[in-house]
Amino acid sequence: MKKFLAMLLFALMLTTTARAAEFEMVEYSAQVKLQWLAAAGIPEAKKFLKLINRPVFFNADNLNDFKRIELTNALYQELNYAAAIEYVRKNDYHNVFDMACSLSPRAMILGEDGRKVVVGELQTVCLIGDWCLEEFGSKNAIKNVEYKAFWLQDKQGMMESAKNFKGEICIIEQGVSIYLTKDALAQMFENIRDLLKKNGGCLITSDFTQKKYFHDVAAALYGENQAPTIYAETKAMYEKVYDDKISDDYLQNEQEAMDFLKTHGLIARKVPLFTSTPKLNIYSKLTPEQIQNVNALARKNYLWVITAL
Ligand SMILES: C[S@@+](CC[C@H](N)C(=O)[O-])C[C@H]1O[C@@H](n2cnc3c(N)ncnc32)[C@H](O)[C@@H]1O
Numbered sequence: 001m002k003k004f005l006a007m008l009l010f011a012l013m014l015t016t017t018a019r020a021a022e023f024e025m026v027e028y029s030a031q032v033k034l035q036w037l038a039a040a041g042i043p044e045a046k047k048f049l050k051l052i053n054r055p056v057f058f059n060a061d062n063l064n065d066f067k068r069i070e071l072t073n074a075l076y077q078e079l080n081y082a083a084a085i086e087y088v089r090k091n092d093y094h095n096v097f098d099m100a101c102s103l104s105p106r107a108m109i110l111g112e113d114g115r116k117v118v119v120g121e122l123q124t125v126c127l128i129g130d131w132c133l134e135e136f137g138s139k140n141a142i143k144n145v146e147y148k149a150f151w152l153q154d155k156q157g158m159m160e161s162a163k164n165f166k167g168e169i170c171i172i173e174q175g176v177s178i179y180l181t182k183d184a185l186a187q188m189f190e191n192i193r194d195l196l197k198k199n200g201g202c203l204i205t206s207d208f209t210q211k212k213y214f215h216d217v218a219a220a221l222y223g224e225n226q227a228p229t230i231y232a233e234t235k236a237m238y239e240k241v242y243d244d245k246i247s248d249d250y251l252q253n254e255q256e257a258m259d260f261l262k263t264h265g266l267i268a269r270k271v272p273l274f275t276s277t278p279k280l281n282i283y284s285k286l287t288p289e290q291i292q293n294v295n296a297l298a299r300k301n302y303l304w305v306i307t308a309l
Pocket of ligand 1: 029030033080099100101102103120121122125150151152153173174175176179
C-alpha cells in the first residue's frame with residue numbers, strides 16, 4: 001500500500017511538473033498573441049491584457065525592428081481572428097470548439113452571438129479564462145463560453161470536453177502545430193477525426209500554409225524583399241519566448257500535408273480567408289496601398305477546411 005501511494009505521489013509530481021513547465025512556455029506565447037491583437041485594435045484583447053496586467057514582453061526598447069514586427073504580427077493575428085469569426089458566421093455553426101487559442105477574444109464574440117463555444121486549453125489558461133469571463137464577459141458570453149482543460153493529444157479529454165455539443169461543430173485551431181512533437185500532432189489529428197466523425201462539421205486552420213501565409217502578410221506591408229527578414233525576426237522572437245527552436249518546415253508542402261491528413265482519415269479543401277472585403281480594425285494604421293494589398297491577400301486560399309473522410 002505504502003509503495004502504491006509513493007508511486008501515485010511520484011506520478012502526480014511528474015504530471016504537475018510537466019504541466020507547470022508546459023504552461024511556462026506557452027503562457028508567454030498566449031500573452032504575446034493578445035499583445036498583437038490589442039495592437040491591431042481589437043477591444044476584447046485590450047480587456048484581457050488590462051485584466052491580467054502583466055508586463056508587455058516586446059517593445060521598441062528590447063526588440064530591434066519592433067515597429068515592423070508589431071504591425072506584421074498584429075495584421076497576421078487579426079486576419080486569423082476575423083477569418084475564423086467570418087467562417088463560423090457565414091456557415092452558421094452553432095457549436096464552436098476553439099482549440100489551443102489561449103485566452104480567446106474570439107470566443108467572447110462568438111459566445112455573444114449566442115453560439116456555444118468551448119475553448120480547449122491547458123489548465124492554467126482555463127483558470128485565467130474563466131476569471132476573465134466573469135470579470136468582463138457579457139451575459140450571453142458568460143452563458144455560452146466555457147474553458148475546458150485537456151491536452152490536444154489526449155483523446156478522452158478532447159471527447160469529454162466536446163460531449164455537450166449537439167450536432168455539427170466548427171473546430172478552430174491556429175498556430176499550435178509548430179509547438180507539438182510529430183507524435184502529439186498525429187494524435188491530435190486522430191482525435192479531431194474521431195470527433196468530426198461523431199458530430200459532423202469541420203476543422204478550420206491555416207497551419208499547413210503558415211510559413212507562406214505569414215511571409216505574404218509581411219510582403220503586403222513592406223514588400224517582397226523585406227518579408228524574409230521579418231519572418232526570420234519573428235521566428236527568432238518566438239524562439240526566445242518559447243525558449244527552444246521552432247521547427248516550421250514540417251507539413252508546409254501541400255501534397256505532404258494532404259497525404260498526412262489522408263492517413264489520419266481526413267480531407268482538406270482550401271478556401272479564401274474571406275468571401276468579401278473584410279473590415280479590419282488595423283486598417284486605421286495602414287496606408288491605402290497597404291490596405292489594397294491586404295484586401296488582395298484576404299481573397300487567397302490560406303484557410304483549410306478539413307472534414308472526416
Ligand atoms: C502559440 S499559442 C497559439 C495561440 C493561437 N492559437 C494563435 O492563433 O496564435 C499556443 C497555445 O496552445 C496551447 N497549447 C500548447 N500546447 C498544448 C497542448 N499540448 N494541449 C493543449 N493546449 C496546448 C497553449 O496554452 C497556448 O495558449
